[in-house]
Amino acid sequence: MSTCRICEGPVKEFLDLGRQPLSDAFPEPGGTEGEFFFRLAVGLCASCTMVQLVEEVPREKMFREDYPYHSSGSSVMRAHFEATARRFLETELTGPDPFVVEIGCNDGVMLRTVSDAGVRHLGVDPSAGVAEVAREKGVRVRTAFFEEATALDIAATEGRADLVYAANTLCHIPYLDSIFRGLDALLKPDGVFVFEDPYLGEIVDRTSFDQIYDEHFYFFTARSVQAMARGFGFELVDVERLPVHGGEVRYTVARRGARTPSDAVDALLVEEETRRLADPAxxxxxxxxxxxxxxxxxxxxxxxxxxxxxxxxxxxxxxxxxxxxxxxxxxxxxxxxxxxxxxxxxxxxxxxxxxxxxxxxxxxxxxxxxxxxxxxxxxxxxxxxxxxxxxxxxxxxxxxxxxxx
The missing domain is CATH 3.40.50.720 (NAD(P)-binding Rossmann-like Domain)
Structure with a gap:
C-alpha cells in the first residue's frame, strides 16, 4: 500500500493496467531499444479520497522539449479555450491592470485571446517546442515547470495575479503542495485558481480507462478537490461540468473565506455521495x-x-x-x-x-x-x-x- 501525495493517508490500489510506456514518446522505426516503461496502477486514498497513480514517472521524461501535443489541433478545443478566455475577460479580468497566469499554456491557444485583448498575461510551460509556438502567436511564455519557486519569482517580477488558470495540467503534477504554496504567493488576496481536468465520475461512468496514463497522476472529484484545497488553506468555491475531453469539471478555488461557495459545489458533492463514487466497491x-x-x-x-x-x-x-x-x-x-x-x-x-x-x-x-x-x-x-x-x-x-x- 502506498502513501497519498496530498494528505499522506494510505492508498489502496484498485486497478493495474500493466507495463506501460511514456504515452507521448514515439520512437523511430529501429529505435525502440531503451524505451522507458513503468507500472500503471491506480489507487484510492482512504483519508482524502484522492484517486492517484501508484507509481510516479519523472516529469522531465514526459514534458520534454519535443513534446508533441498541441492544444490547437482540434477546432472544438480551440473554440472551447477562446470562449474560456472571453469569459475570464468579462469576469475575473475586469479590474485595473488585470494579470493572468496560465500553468501549462501549451501552444497559447487560451492566452492568445487574452493577449489580443491587451491584458497582461504569462504562460508557464516546461516544453520548449510548444512554448515557442505560443510566442509566435504573441503570447508571453516562461519555459519552466510551475512550482513554488517559479511562482515566487513571477510575483516578484510581474506582481500578483487576479487569476491563475490550468487546463488538463493540474492532474499531471504530483507535487501539489508546492503548487499551492506557489498559488498562495502569487494570487492576490481575492484572486482565484481555476482548473479543469478529466472527472473521475465520467471515467467511471464511461469505463474510459484510457484517461489513465503516465501524464495523468490525479483523477479529481469535488470531494477530493475540496479536501485538497482545505488542506492547503484554500476552499473550493465553484464547479462546472464540461463536455470536452470525454467529460471534465472546472473547479474554482479561492483563499478560505474570500468567496462564498456556490450551490453547484454542494450539488456535486451530494451527487458523488449518492453515487458512492469514493466507495472502494x-x-x-x-x-x-x-x-x-x-x-x-x-x-x-x-x-x-x-x-x-x-x-x-x-x-x-x-x-x-x-x-x-x-x-x-x-x-x-x-x-x-x-x-x-x-x-x-x-x-x-x-x-x-x-x-x-x-x-x-x-x-x-x-x-x-x-x-x-x-x-x-x-x-x-x-x-x-x-x-x-x-x-x-x-x-x-x-x-x-x-x-x-
Missing part, C-alpha cells in the same frame, strides 16, 4: 468493467483479422498508449494509426510499435474498419470523414463499451 466494479472492455476489444480485432478485414486506428493520442499496451494491440491487429501531428508521423506508437502515418494514408485506400482512439473528438472526426462511411467503412469504439458505428 464502486472502483472495484470499474476495474472489472475495464477488464471486460479489454477482452471484448481484443476478441473483435482478432475476429476481424481472421476474416481478412483491414483495420487501422485513428488518432495517435496519449491515451491510446494505455489501450494498445494494456490490450496487447500491435501491427498484427492494427495496420497503422493515422494522425495529423507531423512530429508523430513516420514513427511508431509507444510500446506497441504500430506505424503512425499521415492523414492522407487513411483514404489510400480506406480500410474496412477504423478503431477510434480519439473517441473524445468522435463527432468532429466522423463529420470530417464522411467519405469513409460512404465507402462502407465502420468505426470501432470502446467507450462506453465496445461497439461498431
Amino acid at each position: 464502486t472502483l472495484d466494479r470499474f476495474a472489472d468493467a475495464v477488464a471486460r472492455t479489454r477482452d471484448e476489444l481484443v476478441a473483435l480485432l482478432e475476429r476481424l483479422r481472421d476474416e481478412g478485414r483491414r483495420v487501422v486506428a485513428y488518432g495517435a493520442t496519449a491515451k491510446s498508449a494505455t489501450v494498445a499496451n494494456y490490450c496487447g494491440l500491435g501491427p498484427d491487429l492494427i495496420a497503422y494509426v493515422t494522425d495529423t501531428t507531423p512530429a508523430k508521423q513516420n514513427r511508431l506508437t509507444p510500446g506497441s510499435h504500430i506505424p503512425v502515418r499521415d492523414p492522407e494514408a487513411f483514404s489510400a485506400p480506406y480500410p474496412d474498419y477504423a478503431l477510434l482512439f480519439a473517441w473524445n473528438h468522435a463527432e468532429e472526426i466522423m463529420a470530417k470523414e464522411e467519405d469513409f462511411r460512404a465507402a462502407g467503412g465502420r468505426w470501432i469504439l470502446y467507450v462506453p463499451d465496445v461497439h461498431l458505428v
